[in-house]
Amino acid sequence: MAADNNDRLDSDLTGARLDTLAVRAGQYRTMETEHGEPIFTTSSYVFRSAADAAARFSGEEPGNVYSRYTNPTVRTLEERMAALEGAEQAVAMASGMAAILGVCMAFLEAGDHVVVSRSVFGTTTTIFSRYLKRFGVETTFVDLTDMAGWQAAVTEGTAMLFVETPSNPLSEVADLKQLASLAQAKGALLVVDNTFCTPILQRPLELGADIVVYSATKYLDGQGRCMGGLVLGRSEQMKEMVAYLRAAGPTLSPFNAWVILKGLETLRLRMLAHCDTAYQLALWLQDQPKVARVYYSGLSEHPQHALASEQQSGFGGVVSFEVKGGKEEAWRFIDATRMISITANLGDTKTTITHPATTTHGRLSQEERDRAGIRDSLIRVAAGLESLEDLKADLARGLAAV
Numbered sequence: 443m444a445a446d447n448n449d450r451l452d453s454d455l456t457g458a459r460l461d462t463l464a465v466r467a468g469q470y471r472t473m474e475t476e477h478g479e480p481i482f483t484t485s486s487y488v489f490r491s492a493a494d495a496a497a498r499f500s501g502e503e504p505g506n507v508y509s510r511y512t513n514p515t516v517r518t519l520e521e522r523m524a525a526l527e528g529a530e531q532a533v534a535m536a537s538g539m540a541a542i543l544g545v546c547m548a549f550l551e552a553g554d555h556v557v558v559s560r561s562v563f564g565t566t567t568t569i570f571s572r573y574l575k576r577f578g579v580e581t582t583f584v585d586l587t588d589m590a591g592w593q594a595a596v597t598e599g600t601a602m603l604f605v606e607t608p609s610n611p612l613s614e615v616a617d618l619k620q621l622a623s624l625a626q627a628k629g630a631l632l633v634v635d636n637t638f639c640t641p642i643l644q645r646p647l648e649l650g651a652d653i654v655v656y657s658a659t660k661y662l663d664g665q666g667r668c669m670g671g672l673v674l675g676r677s678e679q680m681k682e683m684v685a686y687l688r689a690a691g692p693t694l695s696p697f698n699a700w701v702i703l704k705g706l707e708t709l710r711l712r713m714l715a716h717c718d719t720a721y722q723l724a725l726w727l728q729d730q731p732k733v734a735r736v737y738y739s740g741l742s743e744h745p746q747h748a749l750a751s752e753q754q755s756g757f758g759g760v761v762s763f764e765v766k767g768g769k770e771e772a773w774r775f776i777d778a779t780r781m782i783s784i785t786a787n788l789g790d791t792k793t794t795i796t797h798p799a800t801t802t803h804g805r806l807s808q809e810e811r812d813r814a815g816i817r818d819s820l821i822r823v824a825a826g827l828e829s830l831e832d833l834k835a836d837l838a839r840g841l842a843a844v
């Protein structure tokens with residue numbers, strides 16, 4: 443609640459630009475006049491009277507009732523993220539998966555059909571192919587870049603197109619404008635997982651998407667500290683999300699909301715640095731004789747370089763490459779590094795290295811991996827914020843071991 447003694451305590455953000463919104467949007471100072479955003483560690487709220495309680499429970503009067511569905515710190519994160527995304531409303535969730543499942547629960551029902559890009563985050567595939575299937579929602583998986591495939595997969599019953607672009611780990615890019623017109627023509631929702639780009643590099647709502655989802659665990663926090671998720675879109679749809687959150691309870695903790703909120707303040711600076719380091723590493727890797735191929739959409743050789751240049755304002759922090767050889771050479775490379783973290787996570791200040799074929803994509807069959815282009819010689823690096831020269835030196839140790 444805003445302090446009532448002095449309006450000047452709150453910033454006037456009329457017409458404010460992205461960098462200003464990133465550090466100020468969504469904050470309403472309390473009567474304590476704090477400068478930083480407080481963490482409201484409370485599960486419930488008190489009412490002034492029995493009548494006040496009744497009015498707030500029924501929704502007649504605005505205000506907090508219970509932290510499962512509203513909390514001031516979480517709301518600050520939601521408002522700030524909505525401001526950065528240019529969305530009418532944001533709803534925070536406990537994790538990226540909670541956000542993705544939440545969108546499905548809020549907008550799909552038995553008998554619906556969904557079309558999903560095949561290269562989505564592995565656990566997202568599990569949500570659609572195992573859990574939603576049990577509740578009568580059928581999914582068709584299509585190649586991210588194959589527009590004819592998307593068109594052919596859509597049926598009368600298609601209620602949602604779900605896409606994650608750019609893909610992990612090969613940075614393939616889907617054409618969001620074309621997917622938005624396909625969705626619109628069929629009366630389906632276009633849902634975009636924008637975790638890899640963030641609103642700094644890609645703005646799906648402006649390209650015609652209906653809903654954007656995030657794993658805030660990655661770049662939004664950006665410092666590897668906590669889990670979180672977000673769903674953004676029009677207020678009318680977000681009402682459904684809040685109703686789902688209230689009923690099902692995948693609530694983001696106020697502490698995690700505060701951590702992510704602080705992450706947003708440096709998001710643009712960090713994304714630019716991640717992109718720059720990843721691009722420099724991609725160029726350097728391309729010149730190494732033991733590297734067979736580099737996958738980075740910022741390279742002119744990348745099959746969707748032109749589309750990525752048009753649709754994104756940066757190419758992201760993830761670079762993948764194949765070493766000459768197979769699994770053994772890739773593992774030797776990874777084990778010979780001495781600084782970069784061997785972990786499948788990304789979107790951290792610390793650079794990470796992983797072998798997709800035996801970790802993130804390890805549960806796929808050989809045939810599925812071949813189809814997805816995940817070779818045994820493929821290594822993924824998610825650029826952090828360390829010195830470029832130190833990163834090159836560490837990767838050079840890997841190369842020497844191949």
Ligand SMILES: *Cc1c(COP(=O)(O)O)cnc(C)c1O
Binds near residue numbers: 566637657
């Ligand atoms: C990590 C990730 C998710 C899942 O998010 P969690 O916060 O781990 O639940 C979903 N989509 C993408 C693209 C991710 O990278």
